[in-house]
């Protein structure tokens with residue numbers, strides 16, 4: 656492990672792989688996009704991955720004499736770290752709910768476990784899929800600094816994505832605070848394995864941002880009708896809407912694909 660001095664004082668984990676570094680003695684830059692021809696460092700090698708005996712191509716100073724010149728990846732790295740921390744908290748919370756209340760409920764699918772899938776920033780807010788042995792929901796978390804702890808649980812809000820409008824329910828939990836959830840599947844009895852469920856969750860995240868999903872409405876509605884006819888009786892976790900909503904159309908189509 657080699658460090659470097661300067662604005663980050665040797666904290667390798669504080670710079671992103673895209674960081675452009677500069678020798679503070681002779682101002683020679685190290686740009687990971689270019690690598691270092693002289694020492695056969697191939698383009699794409701992050702500064703933190705340079706060998707410990709790598710020296711400044713300009714003045715032979717050691718790695719420790721480099722400081723951050725520019726780090727285009729640092730804001731994104733911070734965001735992703737923040738998202739990882741918060742989704743881990745969400746997962747821990749629902750694992751606790753599972754052990755406290757759900758594990759012996761008949762609708763539980765024992766092949767599944769709680770997992771956060773595909774969380775990414777959406778207009779500054781973490782968005783992804785939370786799947787569990789008893790539900791799969793789209794989850795929207797507040798932006799850093801935004802307080803959703805005063806949301807009224809059960810309040811409905813329609814949120815628009817490129818593929819259509821989705822109804823989210825506001826909710827709050829003691830450990831994770833406020834969040835908005837859009838139900839995709841419940842119960843989860845149709846999923847044969849965690850891998851199947853994760854694949855569908857990933858497909859949902861892709862379909863959400865695909866305008867083409869709108870055009871498939873009719874076909875997906877047909878698929879959904881056929882699928883419901885196959886299931887006797889069809890699961891009715893909530894009153895059936897008069898017409899399929901965008902999300903049921905999309906999720907039902909995806910579920911069919913995962914069978």
Ligand code: FE
Pocket residue numbers: 678679680681682683711712713714715716
């Ligand atoms: Fe130098």
